[in-house]
Amino acid sequence: MQYGFxxxxxxxxxxxxxxxxxxxxxxxxxxxxxxxxxxDAWIALTAAAMKTERIRLGTMLTPIARMRPWKLASETATxxxxxGGRVILAVGLGAVDSxxxxxxxxxxxxxxxxxxxxxxxxxxxxxxxxPFSYAGKHYTVKEYTFPHTPPAPVxxxxxxxxxxxxxxxxxxxxxxxxxxxxxxxxxxxxGNHAAVTPEDLRAMKTFIxxxxxxxxxxxxxxxxxxxxxxxxxxxxxxxxxxxxxATWWLEAMWDAGxxxxxxxxxxxxxxxxxxxxx
Numbered sequence: 001m002q003y004g005f006x007x008x009x010x011x012x013x014x015x016x017x018x019x020x021x022x023x024x025x026x027x028x029x030x031x032x033x034x035x036x037x038x039x040d041a042w043i044a045l046t047a048a049a050m051k052t053e054r055i056r057l058g059t060m061l062t063p064i065a066r067m068r069p070w071k072l073a074s075e076t077a078t079x080x081x082x083x084g085g086r087v088i089l090a091v092g093l094g095a096v097d098s099x100x101x102x103x104x105x106x107x108x109x110x111x112x113x114x115x116x117x118x119x120x121x122x123x124x125x126x127x128x129x130x131p132f133s134y135a136g137k138h139y140t141v142k143e144y145t146f147p148h149t150p151p152a153p154v155x156x157x158x159x160x161x162x163x164x165x166x167x168x169x170x171x172x173x174x175x176x177x178x179x180x181x182x183x184x185x186x187x188x189x190x191g192n193h194a195a196v197t198p199e200d201l202r203a204m205k206t207f208i209x210x211x212x213x214x215x216x217x218x219x220x221x222x223x224x225x226x227x228x229x230x231x232x233x234x235x236x237x238x239x240x241x242x243x244x245x246a247t248w249w250l251e252a253m254w255d256a257g258x259x260x261x262x263x264x265x266x267x268x269x270x271x272x273x274x275x276x277x278x
Contacts, residue, residue: 001242003272004029004250006060006223009258011039012047018268019048019055025271029056029088031250034063036099042075049083056086060223060250061164061183063094064123065115066105069139072119073126076159077150085154089123090183090221091116092164114138117175120161127158162221167196167204177212181219181248196222198244205245221248228270235275242275249273 005027007015019030030048032041045057057079064072072089080087093112094100100107106115118136125132125141129152133143153159162181166172169187176182184204188194205220212218222241226234238249251272256264 001238001246001275001277002028002248003274004031004056004058004060004248005268005272006031006033006250006252007044008253008256008264010044012044014261015039015044016047016051018265019057020051021265022268023052023055025269026274027055027268027272029058029248031058031060031088031090033061034059034094036066036103036105042079045087046079046082049079049086052083054086056088057083058088058162059090061090061092061094061162063112064091064119065093065112066100067119069119069122070126070141073123074150076123077127077153080153080155080159081151087153087155087159088162089159090162090181091120092183111138113171120163120179123161124158127153157216160219162219165204167200173204173207174211177208178214180216181221182208183221183223198240201241201244201246219247220245221250222246223250223252225252226273228267228273231273234273238273239275242277 005022007018007030010032015032022030032044034041041059048057076087076089093116096107106112115138118139122134122139122141125134130145130149131143132141134141160180162183163176163179164183164185165176166185166187182204184196184201186194186196186200201220224237226237241249253264253267
């Protein structure tokens, strides 16, 4: 299992400093969230890349439905080169209560899902190089050779893409099959979000392994929080997820708000909640 840390707040300088501390403390990745109006995640991750050598750099998560996919392709490919192949892209529909309506972004779930699917198609196509064209319901890209496009990402066959999958919604889960990792979500019988359990992760993993046709590695990503001052208790929280098939644990401290930097920094320095694997 690998261990990442989600920055609950940041600016570019702070993200760089915390990434450097996380790398020194043994974390495998740091993640920045993408809000409608906030410090820019990709600039912050770029700053982090300049002060680190090993730690991976990602978003948690990118609401691709409100992005220009060609702009996102440029940002991710450029950072992948700068960092020597350390980018992870996590995508989902995003939380509409984070400012979508205030800025005129699309809020309809079905439309956002369509935009996400088309955006991912374009992203992968542009990463593969020129010439590229695309004709979808929402996006059209005419074939054109641009002289100053960024080179293809360092990582092959592409930058890893982790996608939110809502269990047991088959349309959502089938989308996950095309990409490189699962961010598990769960929709209850009443249509509302429900807590994901290790048993749910096992079921989702079974589905993916039975239906995924692409070769290559695939990640199962769990987000949670652990007590950094009690390694045994932290390991006890993580162990059921490891046993259920999780390949990444992402430490989240959303309750830190935007001010409790001392607590965030202390948790980073306490190191990941590692579990002794058999």
